Amino acid sequence: MGIIIESIKIRKLKYWRFYMKKFNLAILGPMGSVGQEILKILNERNLPINQLKLLATKKYEGIEIVICGNKYTVEEITDESFNYIDILFMAVSAETSKIYTPIAVRKGVFVIDNSSAYRMDVDVPLVIPEINPDDIMENKGIIANPNCSTIIALTALNELNKFSPITKIIASTYQAVSGAGKEGVLELEEQMGKHVNGLEITPKIFTSRILHNVIPHIDNFTDNGYTLEEMKMVNESKKILHNDSIEITCTSVRVPVLRSHSISIFIETKEPILVDKAKELLSNTEGVRLMDDIDNMIYPTPLESTDKDDIFVGRVRKDIRSNGLNLWCCGDQIRKGAATNAVQIAELLISKTLHSREC
């Protein structure tokens, strides 16, 4: 992709198309979990949309989707599909993104890419709107949406990090099967049906049976023994926080939860943060809801955070070391961990442009 994208001049957001008041949006991959959620969220939020196209391969052509009283018909993707599109949500695999993103960008479309294809490219902003909104200002037509666990963890840690820079993050994740797409959900549901009926269970998309099990393996392994999923947390966090010196390590684990990822996080900060101060900061963090009242057994679980946009944080505790804190967070990885963040990026693109127009 490098060559194609790099040949395009940096586009400032005063781009001509944004002088219009309403925008033409498209979703590539509207039949997947993230694509469907983006469609839902676009209908929930008040974006200035002129037209919204759903693009997919031929096999989905003609499928009708009704959301909030609006009917959409899936169109087959062709070379002409990107004409007159302002913002394209790329809700497909990294491989597919690498095929279509350069084509869309060449046609002047802003691509918000949900895949990992361009996240670490130096000229592609990787954006969590609550954390590094200004990063979108200089781009070559692509804004990358970070990895779900990275979004969940960093959104939770944002105000703590501003108060006293985080020097170390040690994360262990508890990731839902829907992180592996609809097939992951089907696999868990199917295994549960088989178990209840006493039938034999054979894993398909997961490497082991996921019912009554946890699997310390998400995405492919890399040369250093970490998985790609774990290295996304390491590398993407540094890019989003503009901090190469932060020490991050992660163990990513699949658990038999349908939706919403949980993360057990240990952090060290430059200056110690007292628990009460940490709770105050968390309760004032944009996109975060503090659920930490152990006297009343209040702490987040993935079930409670399902279908919500907020990241839920609890179990805030001081480590033995004066500058260490433990916390537990849960977030819907399809909403804030993917679709909501992507729509927020679109809103940011639009509002920053509208704002600059008014100046």
Next chain:
Amino acid sequence: MGIIIESIKIRKLKYWRFYMKKFNLAILGPMGSVGQEILKILNERNLPINQLKLLATKKYEGIEIVICGNKYTVEEITDESFNYIDILFMAVSAETSKIYTPIAVRKGVFVIDNSSAYRMDVDVPLVIPEINPDDIMENKGIIANPNCSTIIALTALNELNKFSPITKIIASTYQAVSGAGKEGVLELEEQMGKHVNGLEITPKIFTSRILHNVIPHIDNFTDNGYTLEEMKMVNESKKILHNDSIEITCTSVRVPVLRSHSISIFIETKEPILVDKAKELLSNTEGVRLMDDIDNMIYPTPLESTDKDDIFVGRVRKDIRSNGLNLWCCGDQIRKGAATNAVQIAELLISKTLHSREC
């Protein structure tokens, strides 16, 4: 308990009863998960048993249990039950242990207590036979069996710690429902049946629904915001390792797994340990089986470690820091995490005494 126990003189293991060749054993709580597993393991292993009594409250009196062709009948516990017993496995709650342990000890019985009642008492050895066997030598009649997650983590780390002392442990657990006893298993199975049949689910023993969920709360909360379960890992580890300066922090989480706990562990050691060296040490650790071959997708899961005595370790990776290592371990918390460790302590009591007799 303190007063009663402290009044008894320290018993060296050259105690008269051990001059006999075969021993009278008893299990208090033979109907619970751990009690039943102790019975099973005593039948699997070659202990010099003269008589094995199963003691319980009146409601279980007369129940017959057949294991390995041996039939046992549960007896009601009375003040006379402990007469002529050499070793008593206490497989009951801390509250019940506090009632019966002092009575048994006064009758000259060695109690191997599986509960948390006496673990942190200064004159009660807390023993993992692979790690601190000699600690059993000075006792006042009680040997405490550590918390399950503590046994699993420390057994895994034993040779690493001997090679280069561990200075820091950060653990996040993935604990099976059977850690909450048979009721925990029943609750998950019942919720699964209800889910498959579309019925409403109401949590009973867990604070939230456990099906399709994970709950960051095991045992009661303490004043510092940690749970008792988390503090057991912290305090018991220091006692077992005879190391008060080791920094330990833990987040204990219940997951919808039937049996076998998993732990994501980050350690820092005094001197760095290279990954290859760590794997060599782990493959030579007593009670540990290294399962770490990511090229062939080999790593432990709780399902694979169920019903095994070994602790399975994999995903060994170097942290960014030169003295940090990540690893993932799974162990059957009812076997090595409880019953097997208790039987190993009994074996140790017997063999150390038999050995001293031969001298």
